[in-house]
Amino acid sequence: MKQSAIPFVLGGLLTLCSSSLKAQEKPKYLDAKESDPIKMGWMQGSPPPADRIVYFEDGSFFQFPAIRWSTAHMRQFMPTTNVSRGLANAVPLSKSLRKEIDQVKFTPLGESKAITWEESLQKVYADGVVIMQHGKIIYEKYYGALKPELQHAAMSITKSVTGTLGIMLAKEGLIDTTKLVSHYIPELANSAFGDATVRQVMDMTTALKFSEDYADPNADIWKFSAAGNPLPKPKGYDGPKSYYEYLPTVQKNGTHGEAFGYKTVNADVLGWIIARVTGKPIAEVLSEKIWSKIGMELDAYYAVDGIGTAFAGGGFNMGLRDMARLGQLILNNGVANGKQIIPKSAIDDIRKGGSKKAFEKGGYPLLKGWSYRDMWWITNNEHGAFCARGVHGQVIYIDPKVDMVIVRFASNPVASNAANDPYSLPAYHAVAKFLQGK
Amino acid sequence: MKQSAIPFVLGGLLTLCSSSLKAQEKPKYLDAKESDPIKMGWMQGSPPPADRIVYFEDGSFFQFPAIRWSTAHMRQFMPTTNVSRGLANAVPLSKSLRKEIDQVKFTPLGESKAITWEESLQKVYADGVVIMQHGKIIYEKYYGALKPELQHAAMSITKSVTGTLGIMLAKEGLIDTTKLVSHYIPELANSAFGDATVRQVMDMTTALKFSEDYADPNADIWKFSAAGNPLPKPKGYDGPKSYYEYLPTVQKNGTHGEAFGYKTVNADVLGWIIARVTGKPIAEVLSEKIWSKIGMELDAYYAVDGIGTAFAGGGFNMGLRDMARLGQLILNNGVANGKQIIPKSAIDDIRKGGSKKAFEKGGYPLLKGWSYRDMWWITNNEHGAFCARGVHGQVIYIDPKVDMVIVRFASNPVASNAANDPYSLPAYHAVAKFLQGK
Numbered sequence: 001m002k003q004s005a006i007p008f009v010l011g012g013l014l015t016l017c018s019s020s021l022k023a024q025e026k027p028k029y030l031d032a033k034e035s036d037p038i039k040m041g042w043m044q045g046s047p048p049p050a051d052r053i054v055y056f057e058d059g060s061f062f063q064f065p066a067i068r069w070s071t072a073h074m075r076q077f078m079p080t081t082n083v084s085r086g087l088a089n090a091v092p093l094s095k096s097l098r099k100e101i102d103q104v105k106f107t108p109l110g111e112s113k114a115i116t117w118e119e120s121l122q123k124v125y126a127d128g129v130v131i132m133q134h135g136k137i138i139y140e141k142y143y144g145a146l147k148p149e150l151q152h153a154a155m156s157i158t159k160s161v162t163g164t165l166g167i168m169l170a171k172e173g174l175i176d177t178t179k180l181v182s183h184y185i186p187e188l189a190n191s192a193f194g195d196a197t198v199r200q201v202m203d204m205t206t207a208l209k210f211s212e213d214y215a216d217p218n219a220d221i222w223k224f225s226a227a228g229n230p231l232p233k234p235k236g237y238d239g240p241k242s243y244y245e246y247l248p249t250v251q252k253n254g255t256h257g258e259a260f261g262y263k264t265v266n267a268d269v270l271g272w273i274i275a276r277v278t279g280k281p282i283a284e285v286l287s288e289k290i291w292s293k294i295g296m297e298l299d300a301y302y303a304v305d306g307i308g309t310a311f312a313g314g315g316f317n318m319g320l321r322d323m324a325r326l327g328q329l330i331l332n333n334g335v336a337n338g339k340q341i342i343p344k345s346a347i348d349d350i351r352k353g354g355s356k357k358a359f360e361k362g363g364y365p366l367l368k369g370w371s372y373r374d375m376w377w378i379t380n381n382e383h384g385a386f387c388a389r390g391v392h393g394q395v396i397y398i399d400p401k402v403d404m405v406i407v408r409f410a411s412n413p414v415a416s417n418a419a420n421d422p423y424s425l426p427a428y429h430a431v432a433k434f435l436q437g438k
Numbered sequence: 439m440k441q442s443a444i445p446f447v448l449g450g451l452l453t454l455c456s457s458s459l460k461a462q463e464k465p466k467y468l469d470a471k472e473s474d475p476i477k478m479g480w481m482q483g484s485p486p487p488a489d490r491i492v493y494f495e496d497g498s499f500f501q502f503p504a505i506r507w508s509t510a511h512m513r514q515f516m517p518t519t520n521v522s523r524g525l526a527n528a529v530p531l532s533k534s535l536r537k538e539i540d541q542v543k544f545t546p547l548g549e550s551k552a553i554t555w556e557e558s559l560q561k562v563y564a565d566g567v568v569i570m571q572h573g574k575i576i577y578e579k580y581y582g583a584l585k586p587e588l589q590h591a592a593m594s595i596t597k598s599v600t601g602t603l604g605i606m607l608a609k610e611g612l613i614d615t616t617k618l619v620s621h622y623i624p625e626l627a628n629s630a631f632g633d634a635t636v637r638q639v640m641d642m643t644t645a646l647k648f649s650e651d652y653a654d655p656n657a658d659i660w661k662f663s664a665a666g667n668p669l670p671k672p673k674g675y676d677g678p679k680s681y682y683e684y685l686p687t688v689q690k691n692g693t694h695g696e697a698f699g700y701k702t703v704n705a706d707v708l709g710w711i712i713a714r715v716t717g718k719p720i721a722e723v724l725s726e727k728i729w730s731k732i733g734m735e736l737d738a739y740y741a742v743d744g745i746g747t748a749f750a751g752g753g754f755n756m757g758l759r760d761m762a763r764l765g766q767l768i769l770n771n772g773v774a775n776g777k778q779i780i781p782k783s784a785i786d787d788i789r790k791g792g793s794k795k796a797f798e799k800g801g802y803p804l805l806k807g808w809s810y811r812d813m814w815w816i817t818n819n820e821h822g823a824f825c826a827r828g829v830h831g832q833v834i835y836i837d838p839k840v841d842m843v844i845v846r847f848a849s850n851p852v853a854s855n856a857a858n859d860p861y862s863l864p865a866y867h868a869v870a871k872f873l874q875g876k
Binding site: 043046047048053055056057073075076077078079080081082084086087089090148149150231232242244272275276281297298299301304306307308309 | 481484485486491493494495511513514515516517518519520522524525527528586587588669670680682683710713714719735736737739742744745746747
């Protein structure tokens with residue numbers, strides 16, 4: 001196996017908007033139609049043709065254009081742990097399609113010519129999109145390898161799921177966000193997290209010596225990836241062998257609470273706290289608290305490390321409509337089917353947002369005026385929109401003003417959302433404007 | 439990674455009643471209660487204690503007593519491919535429990551003292567049992583790590599699933615069982631299967647030079663396991679890298695059609711034929727033909743090799759109640775919820791059985807008078823019972839005379855059903871006798 005390639009695999013899952021990935025010269029990629037994974041025939045045939053087989057261990061499954069197939073079939077490449085939807089019937093989402101949405105126009109950031117919503121989906125290599133307004137599906141499309149009965153990688157939307165569980169448990173009294181992380185996880189006492197509060201972890205204002213510079217082979221992100229890789233460790237490997245072994249090695253760099261620093265490891269620390277205070281793996285907590293409670297139609301799943309720990313920073317996979325149900329639950333102040341599933345105070349906490357001043361220091365020129373709270377991105381735009389975001393184009397975009405949720409899975413060749421945002425952020429808002437008053 | 443241990447892992451999944459495993463002196467194992475996997479705490483904790491963590495790569499996940507946890511969590515150890523139940527609601531099984539069954543008595547084979555059904559479940563380390571009569575659940579129990587919402591390893595029951603799909607496709611005209619295997623899979627022309635008929639493969643009367651002698655490190659079973667192992671091949675490995683690469687290497691030993699020879703590779707050849715004639719992976723075929731058609735409540739899944747091929751000889755996992763639904767479908771001549779899902783002629787073909795003469799040469803002293811057809815075991819007893827069987831105690835036992843199906847998942851420390859059969863075969867029949875006329 002190509003050892004050097006292994007960290008790459010997980011590395012790809014780990015970040016979002018890493019500044020080091022931004023604004024480089026754009027390589028030429030096949031477009032969305034040319035790279036259609038079904039037409040390309042990835043992993044199809046008995047056996048598939050040699051040039052259509054991809055592997056986990058060398059990272060080829062996660063390279064464009066094969067990634068367009070793999071994101072809807074992550075389980076075929078790695079061990080996973082299930083998030084049960086329970087055994088009750090799914091609660092169907094009622095549907096009243098608005099085909100006019102396809103023709104909604106907007107001008108991408110940095111461009112001068114307007115394009116349609118429909119065109120924008122090709123630009124971002126969308127695999128599936130659902131838009132809900134007033135609790136009903138008004139738009140639903142699938143492309144490429146995704147189908148309603150398949151789960152798709154949610155990438156860093158995973159973090160927002162972790163954050164949501166975190167603030168739920170806080171409002172239920174199981175976690176005190178003002179306490180130090182080391183109060184819950186003594187193993188982290190001597191790490192950067194030792195004197196950080198749970199709140200700082202949840203808002204990613206910890207000051208960490210943790211480089212996500214993908215160009216640097218000695219960057220911490222590679223060590224983290226190697227630790228969390230579920231494959232057997234290579235001969236001679238003497239680093240940490242799991243997320244729980246890695247996290248205590250993270251060192252501090254600066255003062256906690258001052259600046260937003262988007263580091264995946266915060267989400268894994270929060271996942272650890274959740275597992276510790278509940279005494280259950282996070283997959284089970286998520287099933288008990290949300291997945292089995294709101295009429296989901298598919299089980300969801302997490303990628304795991306070599307000792308079975310779910311990757312709470314980026315390893316979550318779910319169905320597209322279930323992601324819409326999750327977004328709707330948040331939009332609806334934690335109520336689904338007439339039941340309060342998430343305390344309203346938890347949703348309020350997310351929506352009030354984090355420190356804009358801290359966020360400004362995080363280095364996201366496209367996201368002016370935003371903040372980050374409970375692992376959600378708060379736009380602070382005129383509609384009070386907030387979102388969950390993951391590399392390669394995953395999103396849950398919630399616009400409370402027009403009572404709208406947009407969820408999208410995608411497999412953009414570029415990981416960083418800086419590649420998607422020019423075609424996405426104004427698109428979401430244009431659809432919201434179109435729906436205003438409807 | 440301990441390379442030598444890797445083949446062991448899959449080897450354990452591969453056989454049933456291998457004669458080399460039989461009748462050796464019984465080691466002393468913890469009993470069913472002592473080895474309760476939840477009490478033992480396998481993989482529980484954040485992180486679990488070091489002596490409660492098990493791994494795929496060294497085979498420890500599959501060793502007793504950890505196997506009692508792992509069989510209900512196979513996905514956490516390996517890549518898998520999903521068998522979708524579709525999106526429709528499950529069709530509930532009606533329930534009318536008969537608690538008297540626990541007290542049904544029988545005398546285990548080779549013993550003189552009678553025990554109860556309930557006691558027998560402890561003897562075989564049952565993880566879950568459902569008994570259905572007249573289409574209703576009359577008995578349902580879960581032990582250890584198994585829950586209604588979890589899938590359990592079906593081991594060689596997988597073969598009967600493959601065989602059922604095979605005979606379905608034959609009756610639908612997609613497979614001609616009188617044709618040579620090489621007609622469908624030219625890649626097998628120069629292997630033992632080249633001049634075997636599909637029928638001979640389906641009834642395992644192929645004459646194969648394929649040793650499943652676990653004591654012999656050069657036995658073919660280890661090479662097969664190494665080929666199918668989804669982990670990256672170790673440095674210097676130059677053998678076949680997938681099931682499809684391995685199967686063409688199997689050589690002939692004798693004359694096809696004369697003797698029953700229980701060899702897992704036959705099921706994988708049939709799986710290959712199924713994938714080839716349908717143009718789809720077997721997981722998709724199973725979903726389309728059965729799993730999405732009869733109101734299953736859980737998705738099922740297969741373990742896969744390094745190129746994503748489902749292990750059609752032993753890698754299937756499903757929920758206990760869904761296994762009951764599957765058994766009921768077969769008992770009910772292919773009809774479920776009023777619809778003909780499997781052609782009746784396919785069920786007739788299974789039930790008519792294979793050659794008893796050929797079976798007698800297969801070396802199963804406990805299974806006198808039995809035969810093997812379409813990868814099902816036909817008891818030819820007074821009730822016309824037939825069954826699907828897997829190592830470590832998995833079973834679907836169908837008794838048409840009393841309109842009964844028994845399904846059981848287990849995690850017996852001994853792989854071979856020779857360890858279960860003395861407590862199982864007379865137990866099934868005793869329950870059947872008890873239910874007769876009811």
